[in-house]
Structures are given as C-alpha cells and as structure tokens.
Amino acid sequence: MFTIDKASPDALFEQIKTGLRREIASGRFKPGQALPDEGSLGEQLVVSHMTVRRALVELSREGLLRRISGKGTFVRDAFAPQPKTRRGAIAVVSTVDPAERASLYYHRMLQALLTGLEETGTPLAFRTVRQPYEEFVAGLRADRSLRALAVVWASDAELLRHLAKLPLPIVLLDSASPPQPRFDEVVQDGEAAVYAAVDYLIKLGHRDIGLI
Incomplete structure (x- = not known):
C-alpha cells in the first residue's frame, strides 16, 4: 500500500x-x-x-x-456506464424544529440521503420551511437547480397544497397526504423511506433532488 x-x-x-x-x-x-x-x-x-x-x-x-x-x-469496470453528475446543489428543506434536528432519527435520515447522493455525485444544501408558504414555494419554483423533492414530516395541509402545485416529482416521507394528492409516492418507514425515495427518483432519471 x-x-x-x-x-x-x-x-x-x-x-x-x-x-x-x-x-x-x-x-x-x-x-x-x-x-x-x-x-x-x-x-x-x-x-x-x-x-x-x-x-x-x-x-x-x-x-x-x-x-x-x-x-x-x-x-469500476472500464466499459461500464459512467455516472452522470450535475452542477448545482440539492436542497434539504426541513419542517423539523431546530431542537429535533439533534435527534438520532433525523441524523440517520440525512445520513441515508447523503449515502444515496454520494453515488451520483450530487451536491447537497439545506433550507428551512418558512411562512408564508406561498412565498416559500415560489422560491422553490424559481430554483432551476431542483428537479424533484422529498417532503419529510410535513403534516400541514396548507403547505402540502402549495407544494402540490409545483411542476416537480414529489415524494412524501413520513408525511400526511392531503385528500386529493398529486404526489408520486408515499412511504412511512423513516430511514428506509429515504433510501426508497432517492432510489425511486434516480430511476426516473432525476439527479437534483430536494428533501423537505
């Protein structure tokens, strides 16, 4: 060595x-x-x-x-397909209270996301949900680096209604689904949910994935 x-x-x-x-x-x-x-x-x-x-x-x-x-x-095999990378950060946008971000559950969820994104060479950034929701979601809409979103622990129906208007694939993780959702998938298994969501979005061809 x-x-x-x-x-x-x-x-x-x-x-x-x-x-x-x-x-x-x-x-x-x-x-x-x-x-x-x-x-x-x-x-x-x-x-x-x-x-x-x-x-x-x-x-x-x-x-x-x-x-x-x-x-x-x-x-890697020299003839295997090479990973595609994309410039621009992935937004990890959270509704979690700052005190809860120190919890092991939240830490492991983010670590699972990081592990999945490392394999695609996708960068990561952090944001926090704020009110009014309409302005917050407008900011997401204007961010051209995002290609998909994963919504974590969101139970506010108003927030979900605004997010549903975005022209992006959206996955809910441990989140309440509104009566008439337009979201792509709902999973309720914490850390495993993050792996499932990232895998699902990558298979759709997305590389810029936001976690909310």
Missing part, C-alpha cells in the same frame, strides 16, 4: 486519490474488486476516515470507483 506524506503541500485526500489510481493502474485492485473499507484505509494511511471518504467519493464521481450502499467501494 502507498504512503501519505503529511509534509507535502498536496492535500491528503489528493494524495490518496493519486495513490489509489496507481494501485488500480498497477493491477493491485482489479475491475469489480472491493477496496478496503474507509476505516481500514484510514488506519493504514494514518488519516481520518472522512479524508478517505472524500477521496473515494471524488474518484467515484470521476468514474474510477463505484460506491454501493451497504456493500462497499469497488473498482
């Missing part, structure tokens, strides 16, 4: 990317082969797992690696 030079002016994650490229080019890691997990790589290279993760995510975006949730990171 290659080593990291902490005295080098090059960023640690860039050194990891360079080292992994060389390992793959030399044949140590072959197409379809799994790389060591982030923790193991971090221990071997004496860097944090977050530094390793950044390197792996960027190599995935470049098409060299493939990250599969729950399974690991694999060397």
Whole structure:
C-alpha cells in the first residue's frame, strides 16, 4: 500500500486519490474488486476516515470507483456506464424544529440521503420551511437547480397544497397526504423511506433532488 506524506503541500485526500489510481493502474485492485473499507484505509494511511471518504467519493464521481450502499467501494469496470453528475446543489428543506434536528432519527435520515447522493455525485444544501408558504414555494419554483423533492414530516395541509402545485416529482416521507394528492409516492418507514425515495427518483432519471 502507498504512503501519505503529511509534509507535502498536496492535500491528503489528493494524495490518496493519486495513490489509489496507481494501485488500480498497477493491477493491485482489479475491475469489480472491493477496496478496503474507509476505516481500514484510514488506519493504514494514518488519516481520518472522512479524508478517505472524500477521496473515494471524488474518484467515484470521476468514474474510477463505484460506491454501493451497504456493500462497499469497488473498482469500476472500464466499459461500464459512467455516472452522470450535475452542477448545482440539492436542497434539504426541513419542517423539523431546530431542537429535533439533534435527534438520532433525523441524523440517520440525512445520513441515508447523503449515502444515496454520494453515488451520483450530487451536491447537497439545506433550507428551512418558512411562512408564508406561498412565498416559500415560489422560491422553490424559481430554483432551476431542483428537479424533484422529498417532503419529510410535513403534516400541514396548507403547505402540502402549495407544494402540490409545483411542476416537480414529489415524494412524501413520513408525511400526511392531503385528500386529493398529486404526489408520486408515499412511504412511512423513516430511514428506509429515504433510501426508497432517492432510489425511486434516480430511476426516473432525476439527479437534483430536494428533501423537505
């Protein structure tokens, strides 16, 4: 395994990317082969797992690696379709009270979303629902970077009515559905719901997905 030079002016994650490229080019890691997990790589290279993760995510975006949730990171076949990336942030828009955002449930839901988006190279941003809803939804409508929305824990019928007017695919997660919904899917299983929603929207061909 290659080593990291902490005295080098090059960023640690860039050194990891360079080292992994060389390992793959030399044949140590072959197409379809799994790389060591982030923790193991971090221990071997004496860097944090977050530094390793950044390197792996960027190599995935470049098409060299493939990250599969729950399974690991694999060397991508040179002839496999390369992931498409899109500029612009994904809006995570929440109705959750600030005090509740520290909860494990909310944290794991966001982590599940991040894991799904990492595989597509999709960036993420955060917003908070505000009133009047009409102005808030107008702002979403004007945001051309959004291609779909996931609505989390929304029980206000007025908010849902305004959201239903948006010309976007919308998935409800642990949210109350209005009497006459035009939403694409409703799921009620917390963390699993996030995985299901992201997978559903990606299969529709969407890459810019907002979580509300």
